[in-house]
Amino acid sequence: MRRAVCSGSFDPVTLGHVDIFERASRMFDELIICVFRNEAKRGFFPVEQRVELIREAVKHLPNVQVTSFSSLITDFMIQHDAKVIVRGVRSVKDLEYEENEAYMIRHLQSDIDTVFLLTRPDLSYVSSSGVREVFHFGGSVHGLVPECVEQAMMNWQTDGEERK
Template sequence: MSSAIFPGSFDPVSNGHMDIIRRSAKNFDRLVVGVFNNIRKKSFLPVEVRVEALKEAVKDMENVEVVSFDGLLADYMVKHDIPVIIRGLRSVTDFEYEQGQAQVIRQIHPGLDTFFLLTKPELSCVSSSVIREIYGFGGDISTLVPESVLIAIEHFNKK
C-alpha cells in the first residue's frame, strides 16, 4: 500500500491546498493530511478547528485522513510507516525552501522521499496569508477556500 503525507499548518486551508490533496489522493492508496501548529506564526484558527474543517472538506475522498501532530515530521512518518512527503509548489521561492527541507529530512531518514507538485497556475497566487489578509480587511474569500473552511472561519471569528 502506498502512503504519503501532505503536511502543513493549513491556517486556513485554501483551494490551492485542496487541489494538491485531490491530485495526491489519486496517486497514493493512503494520503494523510497532517496539520501542525507552526510555532513561527501566530495562529489564525486553532488546530482543532483546522482539522475539523479539513475533515469536512475531504469527506468525499475515502483514502484521505486528516490528523494533527506535534514534533518532527520525519519522526511522525517513520512511526506511522509513511515514506513520502507531498509538497505543493507555487513559485521558485517555494521550491528553494522546500528543496532544503527535503534534503535535511532525507539526510536524517534516508528512506523518506519528497514529491513536489506544481500548483495550478490559477491558484498560484493563493496562500493562507493572502486569505487571512483579505478576510481581515473584510474582503470576500469564498472563492479561495472550501465551504467548510469559510464556515469555520466565520464561526470562529464572528465578524
Template sequence: MKKAVFPGSFDPVTNGHIDIIRRAATVFDTLVVGVFNNVRKQSFLPVEDRVVALQEALTDVKNVQVVSFDGLLTDYMVQNDIKVIVRGLRSVTDYEYEQGQAQIIHQLNPTIDTFFLLTKPECSFVSSSVVREIHHFGGDISTLVPKSVLKAIECFSNK
C-alpha cells in the same frame, strides 16, 4: 501499500491545498494530511478547527485521513510507516524553500522522499497568508477557500 503525508499548518486551508490533496490522493493508496501548529507564527484558527474544516472539505475522498500532530515530521512518519512527503509548489521560490526542507528531512532520515506537485495556475497566487490578510481587512475570501473554512472562520470569530 503506498502511503504519503501532506504536512502543513493549513492556517487556513485554501483551495490550492485542496487541489494538491485531491491530486495526490489519486497517486497514493493512503494520503495522510498532517495538520500542525506552526510554532513560528501566531495561529489564525485553532488546529482542531483546521482539522474539521479539512475533513468536511474532503468527505468524498475516501483514501485521505486528516490528523494533527506535534513534533518532528520524520518521527511521525517513522511511527506511522510513511516514506513519502507530498509538497505543493506555486513558484520557484516555493521550490527553493521546499528543496532545502527535503534535503534536511533526507539528512534526518534517508529513507524518506519528497514528491512535488505543481499547483494549478488558477491557485498559484493563493496562500494562507494572503487569505488571512484579505480576511483581516474585510475582503471576500469565498473564492479562495472551501466553504468549510468560511464556516470555521465564522464560528471562531463569534467565540
C-alpha cells in the same frame, strides 16, 4: 501499500491545498494530512479546528485521513510507515524553500522521498497568509477557501473576537 504524508500548518486550508490533496490521493493508496502544531505561534484557527475543517473539505476522498502532530515530520512518518512526503509548490520561491526542507528530511531519514506537485495556475496566487490578510481587511475569501472554511471565518467574524 503506498502511503504518503502531506504536512503543513493549513491556517486556513485553501482551495490550492485541497487540489494538492485530491491529486495526491489519486497517486497513493493512502494520504495522511497532518496539521503541524507550532506551540510558539497562535494560529488563526486552533489546530483542532483546522483538522476538522480539512476533514470536512476532503470528506469526498475515501483514502485520506487528517490528524495533527508536534514533532519532527520524520518521526511522524516513521510512526505511520510512510516513505513519501507530498508538497505543493506555487512558485520558484516555494521550490527553493521546499528543496531545502526535502534535503533536511533526507538527512534525518534517508529513505523518505519528497514529491513536489505544482499548483494549478488558476490557484497559484492563493496562500493561507493572503487569505488571512484579505479577511482581516474585510475582503471576500469566496473562491479561495472551501465553503466550510469560508463559513467558519464568517462565524469567527461575528463572534467579535480579535486575533493577531
